[in-house]
Amino acid sequence: MIEIKxxxxxxxxxxxxxxxxxxxIEAHHPVLILSPPGSGKTTxxxxxxxxxxxxYWGERSGTFLIDDVDLFALDIPERKNYVxxxxxxxxxxxxxxxxxxxxxxxxxxxNLGRKRIREELExxxxxxxxxxxxxxxxxxxxxxxxxxxxxxxLDAIAPRFYIYDEAFDELSSSWRSKLLSLIKEKEYVLVxxxxxxxxxxDLFDSVYEIRDGHLVPYEPRDVFFSFPCLKDAEDPHxxxxxxxxxxxxxxxxxxxxxxxxxxxxxxxxxxxxYLLTGENGAGKSTLARIITGIREPDNGRxxxxxxxxxxxxxxxxxxxxxxxxxxxxxxxxxxxELLSVSRNEELISHVASLFxxxxxxxxxxxxxxxxxxxxxxxxxxxxxxxxxxxxVDSAISYEDTMTMLRLYLESGTAVxxxxxxxxxxxxxxxxxxxxxxxxxx
Amino acid sequence: xxxxxxxxxxxxxxxxxxxxxxxxxxxxxxxxxxxSSLYAAFTMMVLTMTLSFYSVGGKETMxxxxxxxxxxxxxxxxxxxxxxxxxxxxxxxTFMLVSVExxxxxxxILFKFIGISLIFSLLLETERIESIIMALRYFKIPYSVxxxxxxxxxxxxxxxYRYSEIREAIELRMxxxxxxxxxxxxxxxxxxxxxxxxxESASILEExxxxxxxxxxxxxxxMNACIFTQILLSVIIPIAFILWR
Numbered sequence: 001m002i003e004i005k006x007x008x009x010x011x012x013x014x015x016x017x018x019x020x021x022x023x024x025i026e027a028h029h030p031v032l033i034l035s036p037p038g039s040g041k042t043t044x045x046x047x048x049x050x051x052x053x054x055x056y057w058g059e060r061s062g063t064f065l066i067d068d069v070d071l072f073a074l075d076i077p078e079r080k081n082y083v084x085x086x087x088x089x090x091x092x093x094x095x096x097x098x099x100x101x102x103x104x105x106x107x108x109x110x111n112l113g114r115k116r117i118r119e120e121l122e123x124x125x126x127x128x129x130x131x132x133x134x135x136x137x138x139x140x141x142x143x144x145x146x147x148x149x150x151x152x153x154l155d156a157i158a159p160r161f162y163i164y165d166e167a168f169d170e171l172s173s174s175w176r177s178k179l180l181s182l183i184k185e186k187e188y189v190l191v192x193x194x195x196x197x198x199x200x201x202d203l204f205d206s207v208y209e210i211r212d213g214h215l216v217p218y219e220p221r222d223v224f225f226s227f228p229c230l231k232d233a234e235d236p237h238x239x240x241x242x243x244x245x246x247x248x249x250x251x252x253x254x255x256x257x258x259x260x261x262x263x264x265x266x267x268x269x270x271x272x273x274y275l276l277t278g279e280n281g282a283g284k285s286t287l288a289r290i291i292t293g294i295r296e297p298d299n300g301r302x303x304x305x306x307x308x309x310x311x312x313x314x315x316x317x318x319x320x321x322x323x324x325x326x327x328x329x330x331x332x333x334x335x336x337e338l339l340s341v342s343r344n345e346e347l348i349s350h351v352a353s354l355f356x357x358x359x360x361x362x363x364x365x366x367x368x369x370x371x372x373x374x375x376x377x378x379x380x381x382x383x384x385x386x387x388x389x390x391x392v393d394s395a396i397s398y399e400d401t402m403t404m405l406r407l408y409l410e411s412g413t414a415v416x417x418x419x420x421x422x423x424x425x426x427x428x429x430x431x432x433x434x435x436x437x438x439x440x441x
Numbered sequence: 442x443x444x445x446x447x448x449x450x451x452x453x454x455x456x457x458x459x460x461x462x463x464x465x466x467x468x469x470x471x472x473x474x475x476x477s478s479l480y481a482a483f484t485m486m487v488l489t490m491t492l493s494f495y496s497v498g499g500k501e502t503m504x505x506x507x508x509x510x511x512x513x514x515x516x517x518x519x520x521x522x523x524x525x526x527x528x529x530x531x532x533x534x535t536f537m538l539v540s541v542e543x544x545x546x547x548x549x550i551l552f553k554f555i556g557i558s559l560i561f562s563l564l565l566e567t568e569r570i571e572s573i574i575m576a577l578r579y580f581k582i583p584y585s586v587x588x589x590x591x592x593x594x595x596x597x598x599x600x601x602y603r604y605s606e607i608r609e610a611i612e613l614r615m616x617x618x619x620x621x622x623x624x625x626x627x628x629x630x631x632x633x634x635x636x637x638x639x640x641e642s643a644s645i646l647e648e649x650x651x652x653x654x655x656x657x658x659x660x661x662x663x664m665n666a667c668i669f670t671q672i673l674l675s676v677i678i679p680i681a682f683i684l685w686r
Contacts, residue, residue, distance in 0.1 A: 051682055076647035084648060091642045095649075097595040103569045109650030117659040135569075137447070138604055157649055265647075294609045301541035327530050328610040330630030340626075341614065378614055396609045 001026055002188050004369040008213075009047055011039075019213040021062070025161075030189035030203060034196055035210040036397055037369020042211075045085040045163045050076040066161060066188070073247040073382070077109075085163035085303035086154045088192075088368050088395065090146035090170065093325055095136050099130055099149055102138060106156040116253070120156065143170040143323045143391065144280025144420075150177065151311055161188035166368070168197055169394030170323065172279045172420050195367055195398045204270075204438045210301045235412070236368060237305055237385040238290070239317075241266040244251040244300035246283075246290060261286055263440045264394060268386055273405065274417045275428045278435035285323065287440065288388045291416070292320040318393065319379035319387040319413075323394075325371035326364075334366075334374055335359040341381045351377050354407060358402065369395035376404045380411070388416045393424060446565040446598050455494040455567045458668045463576040465675035466564045473556045473683040479545055481685040482552035489559040494601040497566045507556070538674060565621035570594050575662050584655035592642070605632050 002025040002096045010016040017040045024049070025031050038303055046052035053060055054076065064071045066082050069235050074082075087093035094103045103124050106118045124133045128148040133141065141149065152161065160173055164183070168176050168191075176199045183189050183203065183306040191204070191427055196218075207218035244263035261283040267292075268274060278284050291302070293314030301308055304317065320326055331337045334357050338348040355377040358368070366374060372395055379387060393401040408415050419425060454462070469485070476482045493502040506513075526541035531539040564573070574591045578584065608627045615626075 049644075049648050049650060054647075055644040056641040062499055076644075077650045077652045092638070093645055095642060095645060097570050097599075100659075105651075108658060109652075111656055114657055114659055117657075121659065135449075139599065153649070181636065230458070240511065259508070268443040292613060294613070315613055318613075324611055327607055327630075328614055330607070330611065330626050330633065360492045364637060382614065391512045405628070 001065075001067060003063070003065045004048075005065075007047070007064045009043065009052065009058055009060045009061070012057040013058060015222075017211060018047075018210075020174075021210075021213065021215055023208070023215055024232070025188050025190060026129040027187050028184075029205045030183055030186075030191060030206045032191045032193065032200060032204040032218075033210065034207060034214070035192050037194060039210045040213075042088055042165055042367065045165050045192060048083055048112060048161075048163060050074075050079050060226045073341050080106075080157055080159060082155055082159055083158065083161040083163065083167055084157040084159040084166045085227045086150050088166040088169070090143065090150050092131065093150050093153070094146065095138075097137055098134075098142075099125070099136060099138060100134050102149060103152050103156050105403075106153060106158075110158070111418060122267060124152040124155055126227070127155070134216070142281040142285065143226055144172055144175065147171055148280070149176065150184075155182075161190070162186050164189070164191045165194055165397050166200070167191070167301035168193065170280070170391055170420070173199075173425075175280065176420070176422075191329050195356065195393075196423065198426075199224060202207045202313065221262060235385075236270040236321075237317075238270075239268045239309075239386055239414070239416070240301075241291065241304045243302045244290060244297045244301065244302070246286060246295065251389050259283065259286070260438045261290075261440070262438055263290075263297075266291075266417060266440060269295040270410050272414050273409060273410055273428075274414070274428060275425065275432045276416055276435070277420070277425060279433070283438065284435060285390055287435070288320055288390055288416070288418065291386075292318045294320075317384055317386055319382060319384045321372070321375050321387070321389050321392055325368070325375040325388045326376055328378070329366075329371060330364045333359070333363060334361045337363055337378060338381065341378055347381065348400055351381055355380070355404070367395075369397075369400075372396050373400060373404075380404075380407055380414060384413065386416075388418070390418045392417070392423050393419055398423070445509065446562070447569045448497050448501060450496060450686055452496040452567070454492055454563065458662075458671050459568050459576045460662065461574040461671035461675040462564055462578055463580075463673060464570060465679065466560050468676060468679035469560050469682075470557045472679040473553045473560075475624075475683055475684075476549075477554065478685055479549055479552070482549055482556065482681055485682055486556040486559075489556050493559050493563050496563060501566060502559075506555075509558045509561075513551065513555065516547065516551050520550055523547075529593040565569065566592065571660065575658065577661050578658065579662050587655045588651075600631065600635060602633060604660075607631055607634065610679060614677050651668065 004021065004023040007018055007021040008016060009018045009247060029418065033041060043052055046056065047058065047060055048064060052058040070077050071082055094102060096105060100121060104117060104121055107120050112120065125134055128144070128151060130152060133145065138149065147167065151352070153169060168179060176197070180199055180203055208215040208308065209218045241263050243266060247258060247260040249258050260305060276284050276287065286295065291299050291314070293311035296311055302314065303309065306441060329337060329338055334352065338351060342348055347358065355373045357374055357377060363374070372392055374391065392404065473482060473485055476485065489622045490502065493505065515667040521539040524540060524546050527540045527542040529537040530541050530544050549643060570591050574587045604627065607630045611630065613627050
């Protein structure tokens, strides 16, 4: 039995984030905590593994017991035998340049011996279908593949208590189902998320949300996917991709390292909503990069309103909200970020309120989800005719996702949404594209 | 995130044992540093260029040159001005701008710099970082030092990659007026991102059980007569250059 009692925490010099938070978790009864971005989910995970105090200047009180073992009395490496977490930001959690080294590191720290480590490595690569990338550079993986690598590394630690911090994000639907079945096999599990996924049904006995620093039972609410009614844009634009092909070789791999994407036809029209789906590594982000002008296709044409448009000019026409929002944020505060795209203070205050942002917040201290909202606000001010939301629904609530969509569409922007979320996919109203076996259909 | 520079290949240098290669790179660099002969340094530089060309191809070799291009330019432009005694090579009126000795000394520095840069680039492009670490551990370098070397070696290409990623991302959100701030914005973002990596990497290392104590690696390096010969040659060739004066 896991007992977390009277847990209080604050970052030095800041207001209390948790006060007297208590939670019990029984073996093989996974618990889910759902809360909006910035409510402290990642901090809670870090408190339990011990890094919030040591590396992030935190102050904590309370107890954390697993079968009467006081985990707060153990140092971090000792504690990992009991508790470990998967990081919400897949990029930040990768420490080594190859998959094998990344997964092998915790296995080596467990002193399992060479033979056993090799067996475990083989098993984990197979479990997360990463065998073909075993020699690949970790930087060449897609977002979903990086997530699977993180999960494989977490399994390599083999703690008794697993904390999955937004672990379902970026995973394709089939991998979400697989992760659920893997979770059922673990002894103690805590899943942290921003919204209730359809896949969660029947898995959790207890669902909580964080409210005013406490855990309270989660009140299920019907999510209303109100995809906005589309109206004709005042100044309509049409972006077309014709017979596009793109290929790229993994530098460090011998065979099977060639990635290719073919787009016979694709178009985006002002004030219209499009959905792009596909398995992890299918090429969704690559297509987004081609549309945006970050990648040049090997062949084919990209045409805006009947005229071919160069990559340089596409960058000024298409807003691309990256999977990792922190790659697009660099100024000290939210206000500075918004002022960098508009000098109109009245406008930025208005946009900040639309996107539930506080102007004085420090950018690098924002939660992953809040950073996504800020990213959305910046491109909203830029008001370009086309926008691509690359898994924007991960780490933010459905309500925030719908708000962002509505705001963009109402301003006449054509939005291409990349998503793995079954609830969004099934409720979606608009044109759909799907990438399968390297071809967009 | 970390990344390596390894490029898959089947060249002779790719197939060479990693211990021999590490030893060769170190001793070859020492030979270049100690070299006082222009011809010896030139020969060593040409040797590394040829080795690079045949191992990773012309495109990658040129890429390595591009990366050190600015420094090469600085050496060519400013190094000859440091030594202006002896016979004049370039004169402006009565003022001697470059002497023959200055030009020779600069050429020596240039050959050494290019040779050392290329031999280490080639090591990283023909060997995976984990293999280099295995070689270091084979030579009894402590585990924590090997791990630090490993993380540093993969941190540098990761930062370069991150630089281009952030630059692309920032370009996308720049409006026309903001264009002039692009480079500064990218550098600031890169520094912030690199600084953020410190506590994140340290905490993740500990969460995965790192204590600094030596642990058994899942990889192992064997030894046979062929590898012994390679190691021997890796020592003899640089020593021959050291003796060439």
